[in-house]
Amino acid sequence: MQEMMEKRALELLADGTVNRVLGWSVGEFPYDMTPAVFRSAEDLKDRFVYNDFCGANLSKYLIKESKGEGKILVFLKPCDTYSFNQLIAEHRIKRENVYVIGIECYGKADLEKLKAMGLSGITGIQMKNGEYVVETVYGNKTVKASDATAERCLSCKSKKHVVFDELIGEDGDVVEDCNRFDMVEKLEAMTPDERFAFWRGELSRCIRCNACRNVCPACSCEQCVFDNPNSGVAQKAAVNSFEENMFHIIRAFHVAGRCTDCGECSRVCPQHIPLHLLNRKFIKDMNEFYGEYQAGADPDARPPLGTYTKGDREPNEGGNK
Amino acid sequence: MKKLSLAKLYDFFAAIAAKEALYLPVNNEVGKAEYKRWSEGVELSHQLNTLRSAKDFFFPQTENLMEFKMEGKKIDIIDTREACDDFVIFGVRACDAASFDILDRVYLVDPVDSYYKNRREHGTVITHACGKPAETCFCGTFGIDAADPKGDITVWDVEDGYVFRANTEKGEKLMAATADLFEDTDDKAVKAEQDKVREILAKMPLADLTTEGVGAGLTKEVFDRPEWASLSESCLGCGTCTFVCPTCQCYDIRDFDTGHGIQRFRCWDSCMYSDFTKMSAGQPRPTQLERFRQRFMHKLVYFPDNNDGVFGCVGCGRCLSRCPISMNIVKVMKTLAKGGNK
Numbered sequence: 001m002q003e004m005m006e007k008r009a010l011e012l013l014a015d016g017t018v019n020r021v022l023g024w025s026v027g028e029f030p031y032d033m034t035p036a037v038f039r040s041a042e043d044l045k046d047r048f049v050y051n052d053f054c055g056a057n058l059s060k061y062l063i064k065e066s067k068g069e070g071k072i073l074v075f076l077k078p079c080d081t082y083s084f085n086q087l088i089a090e091h092r093i094k095r096e097n098v099y100v101i102g103i104e105c106y107g108k109a110d111l112e113k114l115k116a117m118g119l120s121g122i123t124g125i126q127m128k129n130g131e132y133v134v135e136t137v138y139g140n141k142t143v144k145a146s147d148a149t150a151e152r153c154l155s156c157k158s159k160k161h162v163v164f165d166e167l168i169g170e171d172g173d174v175v176e177d178c179n180r181f182d183m184v185e186k187l188e189a190m191t192p193d194e195r196f197a198f199w200r201g202e203l204s205r206c207i208r209c210n211a212c213r214n215v216c217p218a219c220s221c222e223q224c225v226f227d228n229p230n231s232g233v234a235q236k237a238a239v240n241s242f243e244e245n246m247f248h249i250i251r252a253f254h255v256a257g258r259c260t261d262c263g264e265c266s267r268v269c270p271q272h273i274p275l276h277l278l279n280r281k282f283i284k285d286m287n288e289f290y291g292e293y294q295a296g297a298d299p300d301a302r303p304p305l306g307t308y309t310k311g312d313r314e315p316n317e318g319g320n321k
Numbered sequence: 322m323k324k325l326s327l328a329k330l331y332d333f334f335a336a337i338a339a340k341e342a343l344y345l346p347v348n349n350e351v352g353k354a355e356y357k358r359w360s361e362g363v364e365l366s367h368q369l370n371t372l373r374s375a376k377d378f379f380f381p382q383t384e385n386l387m388e389f390k391m392e393g394k395k396i397d398i399i400d401t402r403e404a405c406d407d408f409v410i411f412g413v414r415a416c417d418a419a420s421f422d423i424l425d426r427v428y429l430v431d432p433v434d435s436y437y438k439n440r441r442e443h444g445t446v447i448t449h450a451c452g453k454p455a456e457t458c459f460c461g462t463f464g465i466d467a468a469d470p471k472g473d474i475t476v477w478d479v480e481d482g483y484v485f486r487a488n489t490e491k492g493e494k495l496m497a498a499t500a501d502l503f504e505d506t507d508d509k510a511v512k513a514e515q516d517k518v519r520e521i522l523a524k525m526p527l528a529d530l531t532t533e534g535v536g537a538g539l540t541k542e543v544f545d546r547p548e549w550a551s552l553s554e555s556c557l558g559c560g561t562c563t564f565v566c567p568t569c570q571c572y573d574i575r576d577f578d579t580g581h582g583i584q585r586f587r588c589w590d591s592c593m594y595s596d597f598t599k600m601s602a603g604q605p606r607p608t609q610l611e612r613f614r615q616r617f618m619h620k621l622v623y624f625p626d627n628n629d630g631v632f633g634c635v636g637c638g639r640c641l642s643r644c645p646i647s648m649n650i651v652k653v654m655k656t657l658a659k660g661g662n663k
Contacts, residue, residue, distance in 0.1 A: 028526065028655075029456055032647035035555040056646060061555065116352065120369065120455045123526055137524045138453070201350065207373070207382065209591075211559035211645050227595055234596075236573060237383045237588035268645035270372065270561050272351040 001103065002050040004168050005075060008101060009048070010041050012073050018099050019070035022061055024054040030125040031111045035061060037072070050075070052127055055108040055150060057264050059083035059093075060217040066094040074098055077105040078172065081161045082260035082296030083217035088163070089299040090258070092220050102161035104169030107146075107153035112272075114148050117141075152263030152276065155180035162297055180261065184280045203245040205271040208236060212248075212265040212275050218255035218295075252278035257286060257305040260296040289313045322511065323496060323503035326482045334359050336499045337409050344378070345411040346371045356410065365412065369455055374567030374639065375417040378410055379440045380424060382564070382589050386436070386574065389583040402435065405443040409495065412449045415470030416460045416637035420567035421446065422471070423635070426628050427570050445491045448472030451518060457638030459527040459651065465635055467522060468515040479510035486511075527636075527651060534658040535621035537630050543622050544614070548656050553613035555646050560591030562640040562649065568620070568633050571597070592616045617653045 009021045021044060025036035031053040038044045057080045065072050076084055081102060087093045114122070114134060124135035130145045157180055159172025187195055213219045213226075225231045226247065235247070252259075252275075261283060265275040286293055290304035290313070325333055337343045338359050346366040347357040354366035355373060388399040421441075428437035448470035451458075460467055469475065473492035477484045484506060487493040496503070522528060535543060563569045573590040576583045590597055592615045598605060606612045624633030640649045 027647055028641070028651055032641065032649075034647045034652070036551070037554055120453060121521070121525065122456050137456075137521060205349070205351075207560075207564045209559050209561040209564045210594075211557065211561045214557040214559040215645050223595070229596060229599075236590065236594070237575070237586060264645075268559075268561075270565060270643040272353065 001169065002048075005050050005101070005103065006044060006048050008166075008168065009038070009044055009073055012099065013041055013044070017071065018073040020065070020068070020072040021048070022058050022065060022072055022074040024049050024056070029122060031109075031114075031122070037061075037065065050103070052107075052109040052132075052145070053111065053125075055110075055267060057083055057215075057217060057262050059087060060215070060220070062093045062098055063087065063220055066097040068097070071097050071099055073101060075101050075103050076161070076164070077103055077108075078159050078161050079105075079156070079260070079262050081163050082158070082294070083262050084296070085163050085299045086258060086260050086296035087217060087220065089296075089303075090220070100164045100166075102164035102167045102171065104167075104172065105153075105159065107149045107156065109145065109148045110150040111148075113150075114143065117143060117147075119143075150263075150267065152266065155182075157261060157294070163299075181280060181284050183274070183277055184284050187277065187281070200245065202273050203248060205273055206245070206248070207271060208247070209270060211268040211270065213251060215264045215268045216251075216255065217260070217262065217264070218258045219251070248273075248275060248278060252282060255279065256282040257293075257303045258295050259283065260294070322506050322508055323485045324479075324482055324506035325485060325503055329502050330365070330483060333499055333502055334365075334411070335361070336502065337411075337495070340407075340498070342406065342408040343411060344408065359411075369451065369453060370414050370417070370637065370639075372639070372643075373565055374420065374637065375410060375413050376420060376424060376567050376570075378408075378444055379421065379437055380428070380570065380572075380589075383586060384436060384588075386585045386587055388585070391582060402439070405439045407443045407445070409445045409447060411447045411476075413446050413470070413472060414449060414451055414637070415465050415467045416458075416635040417567050418446060418448045418471045419460070419463070419465045419635045420637075423568045423624075423628075423631065423633055424570055426631065445474075445495055446472040447474045447476060447492075447495075450475065450477045450514070452478050452514070454518065454522055454525060455638060456526050457641040458522070458525060459530050459636035459638065461522060461528065462530045462532065462636050463632050463634060466519075468518040477511045477514050479514055484508075484511050530651060530654065531658065532621070532632065532654070535654060536632070537622070537625040539622055540618075540626065543657060544618060546657060549610055549614045552648065552653055552656060553610045556593070556609050556613050556648055557645055558593050558595065558609050558612065559645065560589075560593050561643050561645060562616070563591035563593060564589060565639040565643050567635060567637055567639070573597075592619070617650060620650065621654065621657075 012018045021038040023038060024033040025047045026049045027033050033049055033054050035056050035058055038048060058074055059080050062074060088095050119134050119136055119141060121137035122134060123137060126133040131142055132145055132148060133140060133142050155178045156175055157178045158174045160174050161171055226234055228234055259279040261279060263276050269275060286304045293304050334343055343359040344356045345359050346354040347363055348366045349355045353372040354368040355371050385401055387401055390397040428434040450470055451467040454467055473489045475486045475488060485496060487496045571590045571592060572587045574587045576585050593612050606615055620633035625631055634650055641651060
């Protein structure tokens with residue numbers, strides 16, 4: 001896959017279709033790839049990489065990059081294309097300045113899962129035939145790739161690219177039975193007190209690093225209300241109070257109807273707070289109240305919270321969930 | 322040196338906890354180690370290190386500094402400082418123990434930070450030598466020995482127990498108070514353990530990381546390096562690196578209006594944030610490039626410049642593990658070492 005991607009990127013750079021490539025750059029270890037903009041063939045050959053640890057969603061970088069000089073090539077996984085489409089719908093990306101290559105994806109790996117197996121001192125990871133041979137200074141171990149699959153990929157909603165200029169690999173389908181609302185249903189089945197205790201417990205670990213917000217493609221405000229000293233709610237202290245926990249709930253409200261469920265918030269959370277569950281609750285509610293809707297699937301679709309119809313559910317009809 | 326048998330570790334914890342608060346690394350609900358207060362039944366984590374650093378004990382993420390009460394035109398200023406109770410931290414690794422020296426250089430020099438000093442004086446640090454370092458470890462780059470950590474007491478795992486060595490008066494006092502649990506031992510087992518760990522460290526991928534290209538006296542050269550643009554290009558501007566870092570020491574001071582008074586508090590700040598050191602004249606570091614550069618200039622150039630060459634990093638590797646986009650101080654150092662000082 002990496003070879004095909006690199007070859008195509010070199011061709012598109014050489015023929016002038018694009019003048020930059022947005023992809024992933026090699027790390028110190030086999031798993032710590034950094035999103036990077038490549039501006040020359042030499043640079044691409046030197047440090048371009050693609051493997052199971054390239055989980056980062058590159059769409060958000062295009063807000064800035066698509067406003068640059070010339071066209072940029074970007075590699076998008078199926079879930080990333082939803083974020084890209086949503087940003088197009090919100091007029092945040094200049095579509096004409098981006099060349100999208102959709103890349104097939106069968107799920108990304110989560111390093112934390114490998115570490116939880118006791119693997120440390122990792123010096124190499126050979127990936128083949130659905131297995132990872134993890135080389136460490138303490139010895140090698142072979143693990144099934146599926147045992148290291150990221151949680152968000154285990155409930156992947158779609159292997160279909162909703163936008164692309166060309167594809168590398170196969171295009172897939174929307175996954176109908178992805179079970180992504182299973183945990184939301186469990187939370188709904190709790191009593192309000194239990195649910196409150198669950199979220200207070202999870203959110204008590206928050207260190208207010210803002211990684212969830214800053215990585216989120218739906219959080220694209222020029223200045224966040226929580227960073228604006230004139231807003232009256234700017235706040236960077238992490239205190240375990242209800243006001244503090246509200247940060248995440250307000251954020252979930254703000255991205256409701258625009259969140260594509262890419263799962264980046266939970267991927268980057270250093271404290272492993274399952275933030276995506278807040279977004280999924282909103283998605284599930286909107287599906288039930290206003291009909292099935294997937295943000296980013298169609299940039300021309302009217303979003304449920306931005307559309308009025310006479311048949312809209314009245315506030316007093318709101319579920320008691 | 323004194324030896325504690327495997328079976329007596331929790332007796333040792335109980336003996337300390339009977340007199341003062343004892344904190345140690347404990348696995349939390351998501352399986353990550355974090356410092357928690359020990360009580361009967363709480364188990365010591367066997368993970369290499371805590372996800373957050375130990376700096377909270379002396380420099381908490383948020384703390385109240387003072388209060389103001391207003392009645393009509395009268396304002397009362399209330400000093401909320403109280404002498405801190407004695408406490409013990411067990412299980413601090415060499416990197417985090419070294420971070421306390423770095424924080425001391427900031428908070429215990431004139432003007433002394435009384436809040437920090439109060440906690441520092443009342444805390445006893447028991448360090449735990451590393452047995453199984455990770456690939457993200459690079460404390461050796463900064464002259465820190467993972468096999469011989471500092472602290473008031475140092476503890477090593479040996480085959481059938483633990484070997485303790487008191488390093489300071491505080492440490493000796495604590496060992497004396499629990500003397501009946503220990504037996505005398507020589508340093509043979511410790512030496513063997515140290516040899517083993519140092520051998521492992523030498524095989525780690527970052528064993529050869531040097532501070533070439535950075536350090537005291539290089540402000541202009543490093544500041545002007547063109548590589549900052551590409552290094553900072555994909556930085557999200559979040560504060561993860563700062564908040565998991567054991568040496569990041571910047572804070573903000575704000576007032577919280579309680580409705581009938583003001584609580585003046587300070588909280589950790591991050592140079593990665595857009596409002597960091599923002600003044601009436603504006604933001605001195607307008608883009609992420611300048612903010613990103615500030616973080617690494619501070620640790621790798623400004624800090625050693627002002628502190629006898631001591632770097633503001635202890636190589637704990639937390640930022641390597643936690644950065645959402647895997648950009649970190651090691652990648653910065655390696656890039657700066659390449660083609661620097663031409």
